[in-house]
Amino acid sequence: MAENGKNCEQRLTGMNKEQHNGNFTDPSSLNEKKRRDREERLNIVLWRQPLITLQYFFLEILINLKEWTVKLWHRRSMVVSFLLLLAVLTATYYIEGTHQQYVKFMEKKILWCAYWVGLGILSSVGLGTGLHTFLLYLGPHIASVTLAAYECNSVNFPEPPYPDQIICPDEEGIEGSISLWTIISKVRLEACMWGAGTAIGELPPYFMARAARLSGAEPDDEEYQEFEEMLEHADSAQDFATRTKLAVQKMVQKVGFFGILACASIPNPLFDLAGITCGHFLVPFWTFFGATLIGKAVVKMHIQKLFVIITFSKHIVEQMVALIGAVPSLGPSLQKPFQEYLEAQRQKLHHKTEEGIPQGENWLSWMFEKLVIIMVCYFILSIVNSMAQNYAKRIQQQMYSEEKTK
Template sequence: MVPLGLRRKHKRELEKLTLTLQPFKTLKFFTLAILQHVNRSVVFIFTHGFLLMLLTTAIMAVGVLLVTDDGPHRKHVEVVLEYLRFGLWWVALGVASSIGLGSGLHTFVMYLGPHIAFFTMKAMQCGRVDIKSAPYDTIQLNRSPTWLQKDCSEFGPPMFSSPDGHEVPVSSILGQLQLEAILWGFGTAIGELPPYFISRAASISGSEGDEIEELDGAPSNTNQLKRWFLSHAQYLNFFTILLLASVPNPLFDLAGIMCGQFGIPFWKFFLATVIGKAFMKANIQTIFIILVCNNQLLDWIETELIWTLSFIPGVASVLPGVVAKLHAVKDKYMAAPPTESSNFKVESWDLSFATLWNTIIWLMLLNFFSTIVSSTAQSYLKKEHEKEMAALKKKLVKPNETVD
């Protein structure tokens, strides 16, 4: 029996092991954990995957040669690199969205949602959807799409029009944004794998995951909902996982934990998650943003809202002025950026919304990496605690054996 005081001591040490409270100790354990993982990986590669390592090295050498060597293939290599950068960017945002950037912030709200909204408004403004220079012409880190600041005359005459203005079909806009949405959704599916693997490893070792242990703590509405979910975990199958992944679901992490705990096969869990998140949920969210930013839908909502509010006494006389101001704001936002006609330069601070936004993003990324470092260090310390308790148990058992 391990003394209760030792368990409490270990718990306090884990709680204090963060970069803010114990930076040097945290970095020390983080470094030891990384070295331990590297050592295990090297041993595994040399014992099981030597041919795979040779093949990977050969592919990397050919890639470096193609990138550094000038020739007729250079243009094709650059295009391939652009596609790789584009794919990795949106997949990485999806992964970051699943883990919340360490602060619970959704990258759909930060990147994919605004990208869909800007493209939809630009397509509605110009009356055409072929405004990208290439499929990878999207919002990326420190890079804006080329079509965002262009005048509509640079794309040519409108392809879609109606007596009331430009009317672009939702399906045409969706076709131009679907690749980004699917890649982002695929990234969110990858981001759901760590809870599954951690829970599966805990199940194989005969212990429970931290999430399940937390349910035994103080009661709360969230814990009650999680307990209900746990009690119905026997109904988890391919279609149940698919349904849970296809809708916004803050408890899907718990679904991954339950699938790992009850031995749901990996490919069943991952395939259902990919289909639900990449091909259903991401497309539903994309269509919703397109509909919200579609002028015809906004005009219909405005008409119905004005008709409803006109029955309220005193509101009918105020509505025309409010509607006129809203139209002025919308027209100003949808208008093309003015061209610079003056050579007069004014010195000013280079402080813009984009600069502030990027600063916020970098701060959240730092918070995210800080969380990773602290979690890795705590995991290493927890294993050391387990070794210490195992050694103590052996010492307590040995005297009993001698007495017998």
């Protein structure tokens, strides 16, 4: 395995040396060489070069494990303290006593919060591509709670099985007692935890740019290099995308806390640029993270919750199903599975058995499950490709260093 990896390195280095025969000190020549190197790295993907990609992926994992081991060794006092704390908590968890009721309660809440924070981090980090966990997990969860609340006229779902399964409480709710605020309050904890996770996921670009600015070293991150190039050519920028990025950068730089808050409070695919901007201009950590946390976990999260709750409120859903039926020719055939699915969900909410549930439920559930599997597989593939490309970048950076020393 190591020999194959070494041969791959030699091949990649040999190709790079052929491209680097020009004047290495010429800035235009250097930029062109970097562009070619980047194109080469982007071709290292599983569907084009599966063997090389997998070899580079495993070699990158070994390098990362080695680096983390060294870092943990340098902070061994902190590691020992953490292990001692973990041992105390483990003993508290397993020792019988009256405290167990509080332990179980805390365990449930901590695991529930950690689950949504983790999904939020995956949504905003993703090693180059985020797993769209709002569309796959949080959005459907809020939609299920909304539909159940209007059907049950209550949000006091029995726990357990909630949140794993939603069923109506035994006591009947009062008709019309459900409001937007009631549903918002029911899903506030998981939504805010997910938003906090997305805020945590925005920290790597900030720390990367800040470390590069303080050290004065040229970072390997391509997004940061593009950011610096954008600043250099700010006056001559013409295309819409570059001008939009510059507008975000100027807002964050000039307005500060409230500029970051505004960018974080709305669905904004360019927010990574805000993190790089704050790191590059040495914005204090708590100014950046505080504004990002408030914007994503409070403001933006309530906007997204309201959108999902309103969309899946009882009368809106009925109207959407009716509109589907109004589509010429295909309408009735498309409307029937949705009506059967909604009816099946109502039966489940009222403790009905699954026997006799219409087939439409299985069809829609099957489609959603396959969508989730496809997106998760794509996410995993993107991680493998990204790590393999990182290893290729290490080889190229090593070659740059060797050329500079000649």
